[in-house]
Structure formats: C-alpha cells, structure tokens
Ligand SMILES: NC(=O)N[C@@H](CC(=O)O)C(=O)O
C-alpha cells in the first residue's frame with residue numbers, strides 16, 4: 001500500500017505554473033505523478049488545492065548535538081526543520097566536542113537514523129576543535145560522509161592554513177564552506193559598526209570584517225581550484241566580490257539568510273538595546289547592505305537561502321546585549337517569511353524563491369534532491385499559500401525562542417512534509 005496525495009497543485013519550477021496534480025508515493029520513492037491517480041488500495045490525503053513543492057534543503061543549521069542539548073538536539077532541530085518544510089539540513093560542526101573526526105560524523109548519521117525527522121548531512125571542521133591551529137584529517141572526514149568542511153562560528157584566521165585546507169579539499173572535490181570573519185577587525189563587536197552602534201555606544205563589527213576574508217578566500221580558491229561556499233553573506237562588498245568571482249568562472253557559491261534579506265540594523269535601535277534576540281552574527285547591517293543581498297539573490301550571485309538556525313537558551317539570551325551569544329532560530333519560519341515579504345510583494349516569483357530552497361542548494365552541493373519526479377526520493381512539502389498565521393513560540397518545535405520575528409503575521413506555512421516517503425510533519 002502506498003500513499004496518494006490527491007488534489008494538490010504541483011509548482012513547475014521552470015514556468016511557475018501550479019498544475020492540478022496527484023502524487024503516489026511507494027516506500028521512499030515517488031511512484032507516479034499525474035493529474036488523476038486512483039486512490040483505492042492506498043492511503044489517501046486530500047490536499048485541497050494546496051501547493052506541492054520539493055522538500056526544502058537548508059545548508060546552514062546548528063543542531064547543537066553533541067554537547068549543547070539544552071539549546072537543541074537532533075530530534076528537536078529536525079522536527080523544527082520538518083515543520084518548516086525542510087527535508088534535508090546540513091549541520092554545523094561547532095558542537096562540543098567539535099565534529100572534527102570520522103567518529104563524530106558517524107555519530108550524527110547514527111543519531112539522525114534513530115531520532116531525526118529529516119535527512120541530516122554533517123559538515124566536518126577545517127581545524128581540530130575549530131581552534132585554527134591544526135588541520136583535521138579532511139580525507140577521513142569525507143570518507144565518513146562529511147559533505148563539506150567549515151569552522152563555522154569562527155573564521156579561519158591563518159591564510160596559509162586555509163590555503164592548505166583548500167588544496168586538500170580541491171583534490172577531494174569537497175566544498176570549503178566559510179564563515180568569513182577577520183577577528184582583528186571584528187574584535188569585541190556585538191552589532192553592525194555604523195550609525196546605530198555609534199548612537200548606542202556599542203562596539204561594532206564592520207562589514208569589512210566579512211568582505212576582506214571573502215576576498216582572501218576567493219583568491220585562494222582561484223589558486224587551488226577549490227569550491228568555495230560563502231556562508232550567511234551580509235554585506236554589500238561581499239556580494240560584489242562573489243559576483244566578480246562568478247564572472248571569472250570560479251567555483252564560488254553563496255547563501256543568504258532570511259534575516260539579512262528582511263531586516264536592518266535599526267531593529268536594535270527601535271527595540272531595547274539589551275534585547276539579545278536581535279543579536280546575530282554576522283550582524284544585521286544597513287538598508288544598502290540588505291538591498292545588495294536581495295539584488296544578489298535575484299540576479300543569481302547568491303545561489304540559495306540558508307537559515308543559519310542558531311538556537312540558544314532563554315537564559316543565555318537574557319544576558320546583557322554585549323555578552324549574550326549570537327544567533328536566531330529560523331527553520332520554522334524561513335519560507336513563510338520570504339513568501340510573505342518577497343513573493344506577495346512582487347519582488348520575486350514563487351518558483352524563483354522555491355529554487356533557492358530546493359534545486360539550487362541540491363545542485364551546488366551535488367545532493368540528489370530538490371526535484372519532484374517519478375523515481376526520485378519522495379521528499380516534498382505541501383504549502384498553504386493562503387492562510388495567515390502569527391509567529392508564536394508556543395508552536396515552535398525548536399527549543400530556541402530567539403527570533404526577532406515573533407508576533408509577525410505570515411503566509412506560506414507548510415501543512416504536510418514528507419521525507420523519504422515518511423510523513424514528518426502534519427499541521428493545519
Ligand atoms: N550565526 C550566529 O549568530 N551564531 C552561530 C554561529 C555562526 O553561524 O556563525 C551559532 O553557532 O550560534
């Protein structure tokens with residue numbers, strides 16, 4: 001017995017059309033896609049005209065396990081992913097211990113098999129303990145199933161170490177995923193360096209702290225032939241640098257978060273400066289930077305949206321602004337936020353936005369997902385494009401509460417998510 005999804009509207013990623021469609025799922029695969037499929041003998045769900053999209057992929061998620069289970073676990077983080085329409089997430093290695101060995105890569109796969117609600121693809125660290133002192137065994141990480149290397153959370157300060165990591169990664173055809181931050185320029189900053197930080201008397205992180213490192217790593221990527229993937233791009237110069245790298249034909253790709261597409265540094269001005277729920281790294285920057293990120297997304301310079309889902313405990317986020325940890329949760333609201341703010345306002349077409357969550361990350365990271373077709377893995381999400389709902393923490397599956405979007409009314413919520421043929425989320 002299979003599962004038939006009746007009366008959906010399948011989004012055509014080429015034309016943007018929504019076409020009346022039924023889908024039959026058998027085991028972990030899509031068995032049939034047609035206008036009418038006979039439901040007898042199968043379990044059937046009536047989709048009532050809702051949109052059928054490929055399951056989303058998020059290449060930047062902090063699941064916090066092992067070591068920081070008070071913030072999140074693989075179980076709660078992947079449940080949040082499923083609620084957000086995600087069927088694949090890539091998890092960051094800044095855990096305790098840091099995911100810097102083949103054994104720890106194995107631990108992520110094993111724990112996901114037992115407790116996960118989506119596919120989890122782990123990154124391995126570039127340096128042992130993310131300390132920036134000694135390279136990991138990159139070949140062994142890849143052999144264990146790491147899908148890329150990154151020291152996310154911190155930048156690799158040593159240029160010679162990054163050069164060597166890229167040489168090795170290039171020989172292994174493994175993406176080098178960079179958190180671009182010059183620690184010397186970023187120093188003790190807690191928000192964007194600019195008019196607002198000056199007005200509030202808070203130490204700032206200049207956009208340059210990001211863009212100088214991106215410039216360095218583009219040069220190193222050209223020399224070594226490595227695939228460079230730029231995380232959470234936030235600054236106008238950074239977008240220009242990635243555009244330039246692409247124009248040279250380099251293997252350079254980039255992601256942007258919903259918060260860098262939608263917010264400006266004024267969120268810290270308008271709210272209590274002590275509210276660390278507004279604190280994230282890289283910081284939310286100026287309207288000029290926001291516009292540059294949006295333009296980059298629209299013109300293809302930025303390949304994909306990634307949430308940088310970074311849960312912290314309420315206690316940690318209640319600390320004074322300067323000492324509280326950086327990070328926002330994002331998995332459960334990323335798509336509806338951008339659907340509401342960018343698609344409904346006519347700034348991007350629905351199918352173009354959906355590509356940034358599906359086929360683009362799949363292609364960049366060579367993951368066999370992101371397309372609904374017969375024979376493919378049954379990873380999909382059903383989205384209600386009409387119903388408006390408010391962002392409330394009570395509904396969160398994540399342990400995190402740290403988002404600046406609380407109370408916002410948004411549309412485009414997933415109502416059913418299926419990962420490898422299995423229902424991983426069902427809402428209303
Ligand atoms: N983005 C954040 O503000 N925080 C991330 C680290 C990171 O992605 O750089 C975290 O691990 O908390």
Ligand SMILES: [Zn+2]
Pocket residue numbers: 152153154179231232281282
């Ligand atoms: Zn980062």
